[in-house]
Structures are given as structure tokens and as C-alpha cells.
Amino acid sequence: MVVVVILGILASLIVPKLMGRTDEARIVKAKVDIAAIETGLKLYRLDNGNYPTTEQGLRALIEEPTTEPLPRKWHKGGYLDRENIPKDPWNREYIYLSPGVHNEYDIISYGADGAPEGEDNDADIKSWEIE
16 A cells, blocks of 8 residues: 555656656657758768759658759668658658758748747747757
């Protein structure tokens, strides 16, 4: 009986602290994904002289593009260590623009609500704002 009471007390102290961490973890994951995608994009540019266009999209990092501008020296095996382009933590595609509005390319996740702007968990995660 004493053990059950102790476990109950521990659970009541620990569970509330862990509950808010899920949203934080998703935001961190999105930032890590964007950083990995940026690394792939930089490698693509080193080989081919330019970033994939918006039309070619991030898929150009795992499959050789067939639309212009065709890559000069696409790396067999691609530029990411995975077979698929990662989706954001809310299971949506990352938005990729090249040329971007803020940089040579922009990568965006619209956060939990999937809509532009928002605050807290709904805030956009943007490549040009990640340190």
C-alpha cells in the first residue's frame, strides 16, 4: 500500500512536467529536420552549381530531377541519409521556395495548426530564423 502511495505521489509530480514537453520536442525536431535539409541543399549546390527550383522541390535531394535546370553532376544516392523527404512533426510537407523570399531558398513548417503565422505551438518554423 505504501509503494502505491509513493508511486502516485511521484506520478503526480512528474507527469505534469512531461506533458508540455511534447510540443517543445516537435518544434526542436522541425528545426533539426530543416538543418538536415539545408545541409543536403548545400551539397546539391556544390555538385550542381544551384539549388533545386521550387518546381523540382526537396525531392531533388533524393531523386535526380527531370525538369530544367537539369543537375550537372547529381550525386548517385542523393543528398539525404534517408529514402524519403522528412515531413514536419505534424505530418505535413515542409514548404520549399527557391529562390526564396528571404534567402536563396526558404524552408517553412507552419507549426501545429498548419496555417501561416500563429503563436506558441502554432508558430511558423522558418529556415532563416533558426540559429
